[in-house]
Amino acid sequence: MNNTPDQSPLGKSSAYRTQYAPELLFPIARQQKRDELAITGTLPFFGLDIWNAYELSWLNMRGKPQVAIATISAPADSPNIVESKSFKLYLNSFNQTRVAGIDALQSLLREDLSHAFGAPVHVTIVEPEHFGKLTMGELEGLSLDRMDIEVDDYSPAPHLLTARFNEAPVEETLVSNLLKSNCLVTGQPDWGSVQIAYVGPQIEQEGLLRYLIGFREHNEFHEQCVERIFMDILRQCKPTKLAVYARYTRRGGLDINPWRANFSTGRPPNLRGARQ
Template sequence: MTNTPDQSPLGKNSAYQTEYAPELLFPIPRQQKRDELGLAGTLPFFGVDIWNAYELSWLNMRGKPQVAIATFTVPADSPNIVESKSFKLYLNSFNQTRLANTDALLALLREDLSTAVGAPVHAALTLPEDFDKLKMGELDGLLLDRLDVEIDNYSPSPELLKANHEEAAVEETLVSHLLKSNCLVTGQPDWGSVQIRYVGPQIDQESLLRYLIGFREHNEFHEQCVERIFTDILRQCKPNKLAVYARYTRRGGLDINPWRANFSTAKPPNLRAARQ
Protein backbone atom coordinates (compact mmCIF):
# COMPACT_ATOMS: atom_id res chain seq x y z
CA MET A 1 0.00 0.00 0.00
CA THR A 2 1.34 3.43 -0.96
CA ASN A 3 1.41 6.09 1.73
CA THR A 4 -0.43 9.30 0.90
CA PRO A 5 -0.12 12.68 2.67
CA ASP A 6 -3.65 12.52 4.10
CA GLN A 7 -2.70 9.32 5.95
CA SER A 8 0.22 11.05 7.70
CA PRO A 9 0.15 12.48 11.26
CA LEU A 10 -0.28 15.98 9.85
CA GLY A 11 -3.35 17.78 11.16
CA LYS A 12 -4.14 15.00 13.65
CA ASN A 13 -3.77 14.74 17.41
CA SER A 14 -0.65 12.73 18.15
CA ALA A 15 0.63 11.02 21.26
CA TYR A 16 4.21 12.08 21.84
CA GLN A 17 6.25 8.96 22.48
CA THR A 18 9.41 9.61 24.46
CA GLU A 19 11.13 6.28 23.91
CA TYR A 20 12.73 5.17 20.66
CA ALA A 21 10.10 4.44 18.01
CA PRO A 22 11.40 4.29 14.42
CA GLU A 23 7.97 3.18 13.21
CA LEU A 24 6.80 6.79 13.65
CA LEU A 25 8.59 7.82 10.45
CA PHE A 26 6.06 8.25 7.63
CA PRO A 27 7.54 8.00 4.12
CA ILE A 28 5.70 9.45 1.12
CA PRO A 29 6.71 8.49 -2.45
CA ARG A 30 8.21 11.38 -4.42
CA GLN A 31 6.88 10.07 -7.72
CA GLN A 32 3.26 10.98 -6.96
CA LYS A 33 4.03 14.68 -7.31
CA ARG A 34 6.65 14.20 -10.02
CA ASP A 35 3.97 12.58 -12.16
CA GLU A 36 2.05 15.87 -11.99
CA LEU A 37 5.11 17.60 -13.44
CA GLY A 38 5.54 15.00 -16.15
CA LEU A 39 8.81 13.76 -14.63
CA ALA A 40 9.20 10.10 -15.47
CA GLY A 41 12.33 8.08 -16.05
CA THR A 42 15.60 10.02 -15.83
CA LEU A 43 15.19 13.14 -13.72
CA PRO A 44 16.26 16.50 -15.20
CA PHE A 45 18.08 17.34 -11.97
CA PHE A 46 20.08 15.94 -9.08
CA GLY A 47 20.30 17.38 -5.58
CA VAL A 48 19.61 16.97 -1.89
CA ASP A 49 17.19 17.98 0.83
CA ILE A 50 19.06 19.42 3.81
CA TRP A 51 17.20 19.06 7.12
CA ASN A 52 18.32 20.78 10.32
CA ALA A 53 16.90 19.54 13.62
CA TYR A 54 17.31 21.98 16.51
CA GLU A 55 15.38 20.05 19.17
CA LEU A 56 17.23 16.75 19.49
CA SER A 57 17.74 15.28 22.95
CA TRP A 58 18.41 11.87 24.49
CA LEU A 59 19.74 10.38 27.74
CA ASN A 60 23.19 9.03 28.45
CA MET A 61 23.52 5.70 30.25
CA ARG A 62 23.27 7.44 33.63
CA GLY A 63 20.02 9.14 32.66
CA LYS A 64 21.46 12.60 32.11
CA PRO A 65 19.91 14.53 29.18
CA GLN A 66 22.08 15.32 26.19
CA VAL A 67 21.34 17.80 23.39
CA ALA A 68 22.64 18.45 19.90
CA ILE A 69 21.71 20.00 16.57
CA ALA A 70 21.40 17.38 13.84
CA THR A 71 21.79 17.83 10.09
CA PHE A 72 20.44 15.28 7.62
CA THR A 73 21.17 15.17 3.90
CA VAL A 74 18.62 13.25 1.85
CA PRO A 75 19.41 12.55 -1.82
CA ALA A 76 16.84 13.89 -4.29
CA ASP A 77 16.80 10.58 -6.14
CA SER A 78 15.58 8.69 -3.08
CA PRO A 79 12.17 7.08 -3.69
CA ASN A 80 10.57 8.76 -0.68
CA ILE A 81 10.48 11.89 1.41
CA VAL A 82 9.66 11.79 5.12
CA GLU A 83 6.63 13.75 6.25
CA SER A 84 7.91 16.44 8.61
CA LYS A 85 5.56 15.92 11.57
CA SER A 86 6.40 12.23 11.62
CA PHE A 87 10.07 13.22 11.57
CA LYS A 88 9.50 15.46 14.59
CA LEU A 89 7.62 12.71 16.44
CA TYR A 90 10.43 10.27 15.65
CA LEU A 91 13.10 12.64 16.99
CA ASN A 92 11.03 13.19 20.14
CA SER A 93 11.03 9.45 20.69
CA PHE A 94 14.68 9.75 21.72
CA ASN A 95 13.87 12.10 24.61
CA GLN A 96 13.81 9.33 27.26
CA THR A 97 15.98 6.85 25.38
CA ARG A 98 19.33 5.90 26.94
CA LEU A 99 22.20 5.60 24.51
CA ALA A 100 25.85 4.75 25.10
CA ASN A 101 27.24 7.63 23.04
CA THR A 102 26.70 9.85 20.00
CA ASP A 103 27.92 7.10 17.68
CA ALA A 104 25.04 4.91 18.83
CA LEU A 105 22.60 7.76 18.20
CA LEU A 106 23.98 8.48 14.73
CA ALA A 107 23.84 4.81 13.79
CA LEU A 108 20.11 4.69 14.59
CA LEU A 109 19.37 7.97 12.84
CA ARG A 110 21.17 6.92 9.66
CA GLU A 111 19.66 3.45 9.57
CA ASP A 112 16.08 4.55 10.27
CA LEU A 113 16.04 7.50 7.89
CA SER A 114 17.80 5.59 5.12
CA THR A 115 15.20 2.84 5.45
CA ALA A 116 12.36 5.36 5.35
CA VAL A 117 13.51 7.27 2.25
CA GLY A 118 14.91 4.21 0.48
CA ALA A 119 18.45 5.58 0.01
CA PRO A 120 21.48 6.39 2.18
CA VAL A 121 20.95 9.45 4.37
CA HIS A 122 23.91 11.33 5.80
CA ALA A 123 23.50 12.43 9.42
CA ALA A 124 25.80 14.63 11.50
CA LEU A 125 25.62 16.17 14.97
CA THR A 126 26.80 19.51 16.30
CA LEU A 127 27.33 19.24 20.06
CA PRO A 128 27.00 22.15 22.50
CA GLU A 129 30.75 22.72 22.70
CA ASP A 130 30.68 23.49 18.97
CA PHE A 131 27.52 25.61 18.83
CA ASP A 132 29.63 28.77 18.58
CA LYS A 133 31.21 27.45 15.39
CA LEU A 134 27.92 27.46 13.52
CA LYS A 135 27.55 30.37 11.11
CA MET A 136 24.62 32.26 9.67
CA GLY A 137 24.37 33.60 6.15
CA GLU A 138 21.91 34.81 3.56
CA LEU A 139 21.51 33.55 0.02
CA ASP A 140 23.64 35.62 -2.32
CA GLY A 141 22.36 37.07 -5.58
CA LEU A 142 20.50 39.97 -7.15
CA LEU A 143 17.35 40.66 -5.11
CA LEU A 144 14.18 40.33 -7.15
CA ASP A 145 12.12 41.83 -4.33
CA ARG A 146 13.39 45.32 -5.25
CA LEU A 147 11.03 45.29 -8.24
CA ASP A 148 7.73 47.18 -7.90
CA VAL A 149 5.36 44.66 -9.45
CA GLU A 150 1.59 44.43 -9.38
CA ILE A 151 0.28 41.01 -8.38
CA ASP A 152 -3.19 39.61 -8.93
CA ASN A 153 -2.49 35.89 -9.14
CA TYR A 154 -1.45 33.65 -6.24
CA SER A 155 -1.17 30.22 -7.85
CA PRO A 156 1.84 28.94 -9.83
CA SER A 157 1.58 30.04 -13.46
CA PRO A 158 4.55 28.85 -15.51
CA GLU A 159 3.25 30.72 -18.55
CA LEU A 160 4.35 33.94 -16.81
CA LEU A 161 8.00 32.95 -17.20
CA LYS A 162 9.87 34.32 -20.19
CA ALA A 163 13.44 34.81 -21.32
CA ASN A 164 15.24 36.74 -24.05
CA HIS A 165 16.32 34.14 -26.59
CA GLU A 166 17.47 36.77 -29.09
CA GLU A 167 20.49 37.92 -27.09
CA ALA A 168 23.66 36.20 -25.89
CA ALA A 169 23.45 33.90 -22.88
CA VAL A 170 24.05 35.38 -19.44
CA GLU A 171 25.08 33.98 -16.07
CA GLU A 172 23.01 35.27 -13.15
CA THR A 173 22.07 34.49 -9.58
CA LEU A 174 18.67 35.78 -8.50
CA VAL A 175 17.15 35.72 -5.00
CA SER A 176 13.74 36.33 -3.47
CA HIS A 177 12.58 36.25 0.15
CA LEU A 178 8.92 36.33 -0.87
CA LEU A 179 8.42 32.61 -1.36
CA LYS A 180 5.41 31.33 0.56
CA SER A 181 3.47 28.15 0.05
CA ASN A 182 1.14 26.12 2.23
CA CYS A 183 1.36 22.66 3.73
CA LEU A 184 -0.19 20.12 1.38
CA VAL A 185 -2.34 18.65 4.17
CA THR A 186 -3.00 21.31 6.82
CA GLY A 187 -2.81 24.47 4.72
CA GLN A 188 -0.50 26.09 7.27
CA PRO A 189 1.91 28.64 5.74
CA ASP A 190 5.48 27.71 4.86
CA TRP A 191 7.87 30.66 4.50
CA GLY A 192 11.09 30.60 2.53
CA SER A 193 13.78 32.30 0.51
CA VAL A 194 14.80 31.00 -2.91
CA GLN A 195 17.96 31.34 -4.98
CA ILE A 196 18.05 30.70 -8.72
CA ARG A 197 21.41 30.30 -10.47
CA TYR A 198 21.40 29.89 -14.22
CA VAL A 199 23.34 30.22 -17.45
CA GLY A 200 21.30 30.84 -20.57
CA PRO A 201 18.85 33.29 -22.12
CA GLN A 202 18.30 36.16 -19.71
CA ILE A 203 15.20 35.54 -17.63
CA ASP A 204 12.76 38.41 -17.33
CA GLN A 205 13.04 39.32 -13.66
CA GLU A 206 9.57 40.81 -13.21
CA SER A 207 7.92 37.74 -14.68
CA LEU A 208 10.06 35.50 -12.46
CA LEU A 209 9.09 37.42 -9.34
CA ARG A 210 5.40 37.25 -10.26
CA TYR A 211 5.77 33.53 -10.81
CA LEU A 212 7.43 32.96 -7.42
CA ILE A 213 4.83 35.02 -5.58
CA GLY A 214 2.27 32.83 -7.34
CA PHE A 215 3.05 30.03 -4.86
CA ARG A 216 1.48 32.09 -2.07
CA GLU A 217 -1.78 30.09 -1.98
CA HIS A 218 -0.35 26.86 -3.38
CA ASN A 219 -0.49 23.68 -1.27
CA GLU A 220 2.61 21.50 -1.65
CA PHE A 221 5.51 20.22 0.43
CA HIS A 222 8.83 22.13 0.35
CA GLU A 223 10.63 19.58 -1.81
CA GLN A 224 7.77 19.53 -4.29
CA CYS A 225 7.66 23.33 -4.60
CA VAL A 226 11.37 23.50 -5.42
CA GLU A 227 11.05 20.77 -8.05
CA ARG A 228 8.09 22.60 -9.59
CA ILE A 229 10.06 25.86 -9.72
CA PHE A 230 13.04 24.09 -11.28
CA THR A 231 10.94 22.26 -13.88
CA ASP A 232 8.90 25.31 -14.87
CA ILE A 233 11.98 27.52 -15.34
CA LEU A 234 13.78 24.79 -17.28
CA ARG A 235 10.86 24.27 -19.66
CA GLN A 236 9.79 27.89 -20.11
CA CYS A 237 13.17 29.68 -20.15
CA LYS A 238 15.42 26.86 -21.39
CA PRO A 239 18.63 27.75 -19.51
CA ASN A 240 21.72 25.68 -20.26
CA LYS A 241 22.48 25.39 -16.55
CA LEU A 242 20.06 25.77 -13.66
CA ALA A 243 20.15 25.40 -9.87
CA VAL A 244 17.31 26.19 -7.46
CA TYR A 245 17.90 26.32 -3.70
CA ALA A 246 15.30 27.21 -1.06
CA ARG A 247 15.78 27.88 2.64
CA TYR A 248 12.50 27.44 4.53
CA THR A 249 11.85 28.65 8.05
CA ARG A 250 11.65 26.00 10.71
CA ARG A 251 8.51 24.41 12.08
CA GLY A 252 8.54 22.12 15.10
CA GLY A 253 12.28 22.56 15.45
CA LEU A 254 12.96 21.43 11.86
CA ASP A 255 13.86 23.35 8.73
CA ILE A 256 13.95 21.85 5.23
CA ASN A 257 16.20 23.22 2.50
CA PRO A 258 15.82 21.55 -0.91
CA TRP A 259 18.41 22.05 -3.67
CA ARG A 260 18.13 20.91 -7.29
CA ALA A 261 20.66 21.42 -10.11
CA ASN A 262 21.40 20.06 -13.59
CA PHE A 263 25.11 20.85 -13.85
CA SER A 264 28.26 19.90 -12.01
CA THR A 265 28.53 22.20 -9.01
CA ALA A 266 29.19 21.95 -5.29
CA LYS A 267 26.34 21.41 -2.87
CA PRO A 268 25.35 24.82 -1.41
CA PRO A 269 26.45 25.74 2.11
CA ASN A 270 24.08 24.91 4.93
CA LEU A 271 24.04 28.40 6.45
CA ARG A 272 21.09 29.28 8.66
CA ALA A 273 19.35 32.42 7.42
CA ALA A 274 18.10 35.15 9.76
CA ARG A 275 14.48 33.99 9.49
CA GLN A 276 15.37 30.40 10.26
Protein backbone atom coordinates (compact mmCIF):
# COMPACT_ATOMS: atom_id res chain seq x y z
CA MET A 1 0.00 0.00 0.00
CA ASN A 2 1.89 3.06 -1.26
CA ASN A 3 -0.94 5.60 -1.32
CA THR A 4 -0.06 8.90 0.34
CA PRO A 5 -2.47 11.60 1.58
CA ASP A 6 -1.40 14.10 -1.07
CA GLN A 7 -2.52 11.65 -3.77
CA SER A 8 -6.04 11.43 -2.31
CA PRO A 9 -9.10 13.36 -3.57
CA LEU A 10 -8.75 15.83 -0.69
CA GLY A 11 -8.40 19.43 -1.80
CA LYS A 12 -8.99 18.54 -5.43
CA SER A 13 -11.95 19.10 -7.72
CA SER A 14 -13.86 15.83 -7.97
CA ALA A 15 -16.57 14.62 -10.28
CA TYR A 16 -19.44 13.20 -8.26
CA ARG A 17 -20.25 9.86 -9.81
CA THR A 18 -23.76 8.59 -9.18
CA GLN A 19 -23.29 5.02 -10.36
CA TYR A 20 -21.70 2.40 -8.13
CA ALA A 21 -17.92 2.84 -8.15
CA PRO A 22 -16.01 1.00 -5.41
CA GLU A 23 -12.71 2.00 -7.02
CA LEU A 24 -13.26 5.50 -5.58
CA LEU A 25 -12.21 4.31 -2.12
CA PHE A 26 -8.69 5.53 -1.30
CA PRO A 27 -6.84 3.49 1.36
CA ILE A 28 -3.82 4.90 3.21
CA ALA A 29 -1.55 2.64 5.24
CA ARG A 30 -1.80 3.28 8.98
CA GLN A 31 1.85 2.39 9.58
CA GLN A 32 3.12 5.51 7.83
CA LYS A 33 1.96 7.66 10.74
CA ARG A 34 2.51 5.02 13.41
CA ASP A 35 6.19 5.06 12.53
CA GLU A 36 6.26 8.70 13.68
CA LEU A 37 4.92 7.56 17.05
CA ALA A 38 7.44 4.69 17.26
CA ILE A 39 4.61 2.16 17.16
CA THR A 40 6.11 -1.01 15.72
CA GLY A 41 5.42 -4.70 16.17
CA THR A 42 2.50 -5.59 18.43
CA LEU A 43 0.12 -2.66 18.84
CA PRO A 44 -0.06 -1.22 22.37
CA PHE A 45 -3.82 -0.80 21.96
CA PHE A 46 -6.88 -2.23 20.28
CA GLY A 47 -9.93 -0.34 19.14
CA LEU A 48 -12.24 0.80 16.39
CA ASP A 49 -12.86 3.64 13.99
CA ILE A 50 -16.62 4.16 14.06
CA TRP A 51 -17.97 5.94 10.98
CA ASN A 52 -21.56 7.20 10.76
CA ALA A 53 -22.90 7.93 7.28
CA TYR A 54 -25.95 10.18 7.41
CA GLU A 55 -26.39 10.79 3.67
CA LEU A 56 -26.71 7.23 2.37
CA SER A 57 -29.14 6.96 -0.56
CA TRP A 58 -29.77 4.59 -3.45
CA LEU A 59 -32.57 3.46 -5.78
CA ASN A 60 -34.71 0.40 -5.29
CA MET A 61 -35.27 -1.92 -8.24
CA ARG A 62 -38.22 0.20 -9.41
CA GLY A 63 -36.11 3.36 -9.39
CA LYS A 64 -37.56 4.86 -6.22
CA PRO A 65 -35.00 6.65 -4.00
CA GLN A 66 -34.25 5.14 -0.61
CA VAL A 67 -32.43 6.67 2.37
CA ALA A 68 -30.80 5.25 5.49
CA ILE A 69 -28.07 5.85 8.06
CA ALA A 70 -25.12 3.47 8.07
CA THR A 71 -22.55 2.77 10.77
CA ILE A 72 -19.27 1.22 9.72
CA SER A 73 -16.78 -0.04 12.31
CA ALA A 74 -13.22 -0.69 11.18
CA PRO A 75 -10.74 -2.38 13.55
CA ALA A 76 -7.71 -0.40 14.64
CA ASP A 77 -5.46 -3.27 13.63
CA SER A 78 -6.59 -3.11 10.01
CA PRO A 79 -3.66 -2.16 7.74
CA ASN A 80 -5.35 0.91 6.29
CA ILE A 81 -7.53 3.88 6.98
CA VAL A 82 -9.80 5.16 4.19
CA GLU A 83 -9.48 8.81 3.27
CA SER A 84 -12.77 10.49 4.17
CA LYS A 85 -13.50 12.34 0.92
CA SER A 86 -13.02 9.14 -1.05
CA PHE A 87 -15.43 7.47 1.40
CA LYS A 88 -17.97 10.22 0.69
CA LEU A 89 -17.51 9.92 -3.09
CA TYR A 90 -17.94 6.15 -2.84
CA LEU A 91 -21.19 6.47 -0.89
CA ASN A 92 -22.49 9.04 -3.37
CA SER A 93 -21.86 6.58 -6.17
CA PHE A 94 -24.93 4.71 -4.92
CA ASN A 95 -27.21 7.71 -5.48
CA GLN A 96 -28.47 6.56 -8.89
CA THR A 97 -27.65 2.88 -8.46
CA ARG A 98 -30.43 0.29 -8.22
CA VAL A 99 -29.89 -2.11 -5.35
CA ALA A 100 -32.01 -5.16 -4.57
CA GLY A 101 -32.73 -4.34 -0.94
CA ILE A 102 -31.03 -3.58 2.37
CA ASP A 103 -29.28 -6.95 2.59
CA ALA A 104 -27.71 -6.48 -0.85
CA LEU A 105 -26.60 -2.96 0.04
CA GLN A 106 -25.13 -4.07 3.34
CA SER A 107 -23.25 -6.87 1.61
CA LEU A 108 -21.77 -4.47 -0.97
CA LEU A 109 -20.68 -2.00 1.68
CA ARG A 110 -19.13 -4.71 3.82
CA GLU A 111 -17.24 -6.26 0.90
CA ASP A 112 -15.92 -3.00 -0.55
CA LEU A 113 -14.96 -1.42 2.75
CA SER A 114 -13.35 -4.58 4.11
CA HIS A 115 -11.22 -4.66 0.97
CA ALA A 116 -10.24 -1.00 1.39
CA PHE A 117 -9.44 -1.22 5.10
CA GLY A 118 -7.69 -4.54 4.56
CA ALA A 119 -9.67 -6.31 7.29
CA PRO A 120 -13.31 -7.25 7.96
CA VAL A 121 -15.51 -4.30 8.87
CA HIS A 122 -18.91 -4.34 10.54
CA VAL A 123 -21.80 -2.56 8.81
CA THR A 124 -25.23 -1.75 10.21
CA ILE A 125 -27.97 0.13 8.36
CA VAL A 126 -30.84 1.96 10.04
CA GLU A 127 -33.91 2.51 7.88
CA PRO A 128 -36.20 5.57 8.27
CA GLU A 129 -38.86 3.70 10.23
CA HIS A 130 -36.26 3.22 12.97
CA PHE A 131 -34.80 6.75 12.98
CA GLY A 132 -36.94 7.65 15.99
CA LYS A 133 -35.15 5.02 18.06
CA LEU A 134 -31.77 6.67 17.59
CA THR A 135 -30.65 8.59 20.65
CA MET A 136 -28.15 11.34 21.37
CA GLY A 137 -25.73 11.64 24.23
CA GLU A 138 -22.55 13.31 25.37
CA LEU A 139 -19.29 11.75 26.50
CA GLU A 140 -19.42 11.06 30.23
CA GLY A 141 -16.74 12.16 32.65
CA LEU A 142 -15.33 15.09 34.59
CA SER A 143 -15.06 18.12 32.30
CA LEU A 144 -11.58 19.51 31.88
CA ASP A 145 -13.13 22.58 30.26
CA ARG A 146 -14.30 23.86 33.67
CA MET A 147 -10.78 25.14 34.35
CA ASP A 148 -9.92 28.78 33.62
CA ILE A 149 -6.46 28.40 32.17
CA GLU A 150 -4.11 30.53 30.11
CA VAL A 151 -2.92 29.01 26.83
CA ASP A 152 -0.26 30.25 24.43
CA ASP A 153 0.91 27.06 22.69
CA TYR A 154 -1.23 25.47 19.97
CA SER A 155 0.92 22.53 18.94
CA PRO A 156 1.00 19.14 20.74
CA ALA A 157 3.47 19.28 23.62
CA PRO A 158 3.80 15.92 25.43
CA HIS A 159 5.95 17.49 28.15
CA LEU A 160 2.79 19.15 29.47
CA LEU A 161 1.54 15.72 30.54
CA THR A 162 2.51 14.94 34.11
CA ALA A 163 1.14 12.67 36.83
CA ARG A 164 1.42 12.21 40.59
CA PHE A 165 3.69 9.18 40.63
CA ASN A 166 4.30 9.36 44.39
CA GLU A 167 0.61 9.08 45.30
CA ALA A 168 -1.91 6.23 45.21
CA PRO A 169 -3.27 5.41 41.75
CA VAL A 170 -6.74 6.61 40.79
CA GLU A 171 -9.45 5.59 38.36
CA GLU A 172 -11.16 8.44 36.57
CA THR A 173 -12.70 9.58 33.30
CA LEU A 174 -12.00 13.04 31.91
CA VAL A 175 -13.63 14.77 28.95
CA SER A 176 -13.13 17.89 26.86
CA ASN A 177 -15.09 19.50 24.05
CA LEU A 178 -12.13 21.67 23.06
CA LEU A 179 -10.40 19.23 20.74
CA LYS A 180 -9.67 20.74 17.34
CA SER A 181 -7.18 19.56 14.76
CA ASN A 182 -6.79 20.23 11.06
CA CYS A 183 -6.99 18.03 8.01
CA LEU A 184 -3.56 16.69 7.10
CA VAL A 185 -3.97 17.72 3.45
CA THR A 186 -6.34 20.70 3.25
CA GLY A 187 -5.79 22.30 6.65
CA GLN A 188 -9.55 22.56 7.15
CA PRO A 189 -10.62 22.43 10.81
CA ASP A 190 -11.81 19.19 12.40
CA TRP A 191 -13.85 19.71 15.57
CA GLY A 192 -14.22 17.06 18.24
CA SER A 193 -14.75 16.00 21.82
CA VAL A 194 -12.52 13.55 23.62
CA GLN A 195 -12.90 11.18 26.57
CA ILE A 196 -9.90 9.81 28.47
CA ALA A 197 -10.50 6.95 30.89
CA TYR A 198 -7.57 5.58 32.86
CA VAL A 199 -6.28 3.81 35.93
CA GLY A 200 -2.91 4.89 37.27
CA PRO A 201 -1.07 7.86 38.74
CA GLN A 202 -3.43 10.83 38.78
CA ILE A 203 -2.91 12.96 35.67
CA GLU A 204 -2.43 16.67 36.28
CA GLN A 205 -5.56 18.08 34.70
CA GLU A 206 -4.44 21.58 33.73
CA GLY A 207 -1.50 20.15 31.82
CA LEU A 208 -3.75 17.62 30.11
CA LEU A 209 -6.16 20.33 28.98
CA ARG A 210 -3.30 22.46 27.66
CA TYR A 211 -1.97 19.42 25.84
CA LEU A 212 -5.33 18.72 24.18
CA ILE A 213 -5.77 22.36 23.18
CA GLY A 214 -2.30 22.05 21.64
CA PHE A 215 -3.82 20.10 18.74
CA ARG A 216 -5.59 23.28 17.60
CA GLU A 217 -3.08 24.01 14.82
CA HIS A 218 -1.93 20.43 14.30
CA ASN A 219 -2.45 18.75 10.92
CA GLU A 220 -3.35 15.06 11.16
CA PHE A 221 -6.26 12.76 10.39
CA HIS A 222 -8.72 11.97 13.20
CA GLU A 223 -7.44 8.42 13.73
CA GLN A 224 -3.84 9.62 13.91
CA CYS A 225 -4.64 12.34 16.46
CA VAL A 226 -6.30 9.85 18.78
CA GLU A 227 -3.36 7.46 18.56
CA ARG A 228 -0.96 10.34 19.26
CA ILE A 229 -2.97 11.32 22.35
CA PHE A 230 -3.04 7.71 23.52
CA MET A 231 0.69 7.19 23.09
CA ASP A 232 1.70 10.51 24.65
CA ILE A 233 -0.43 9.89 27.76
CA LEU A 234 0.76 6.27 27.99
CA ARG A 235 4.42 7.26 27.82
CA GLN A 236 4.32 10.41 29.93
CA CYS A 237 1.81 9.43 32.63
CA LYS A 238 2.24 5.64 32.64
CA PRO A 239 -1.33 4.56 33.42
CA THR A 240 -1.86 0.81 33.78
CA LYS A 241 -5.16 1.12 31.90
CA LEU A 242 -6.00 3.73 29.26
CA ALA A 243 -8.80 4.38 26.78
CA VAL A 244 -9.09 7.40 24.47
CA TYR A 245 -12.32 8.02 22.54
CA ALA A 246 -12.95 11.00 20.28
CA ARG A 247 -16.21 12.05 18.66
CA TYR A 248 -15.61 14.35 15.68
CA THR A 249 -18.27 16.47 14.00
CA ARG A 250 -19.42 15.37 10.60
CA ARG A 251 -18.15 16.56 7.23
CA GLY A 252 -19.78 15.58 3.96
CA GLY A 253 -22.39 13.58 5.84
CA LEU A 254 -19.75 11.48 7.65
CA ASP A 255 -18.44 11.57 11.18
CA ILE A 256 -15.43 9.58 12.37
CA ASN A 257 -15.09 8.45 15.97
CA PRO A 258 -11.80 6.69 16.81
CA TRP A 259 -11.45 4.67 20.01
CA ARG A 260 -8.22 3.17 21.35
CA ALA A 261 -7.81 1.19 24.59
CA ASN A 262 -5.40 -1.22 26.23
CA PHE A 263 -7.95 -2.86 28.53
CA SER A 264 -11.33 -4.44 28.00
CA THR A 265 -14.05 -1.83 28.37
CA GLY A 266 -16.54 -3.14 25.83
CA ARG A 267 -17.37 -1.31 22.65
CA PRO A 268 -17.96 2.41 23.36
CA PRO A 269 -21.49 3.76 22.86
CA ASN A 270 -22.09 5.23 19.42
CA LEU A 271 -24.19 8.14 20.65
CA ARG A 272 -24.35 11.21 18.42
CA GLY A 273 -23.32 14.33 20.32
CA ALA A 274 -25.16 17.64 20.03
CA ARG A 275 -22.49 19.06 17.71
CA GLN A 276 -22.53 16.01 15.44
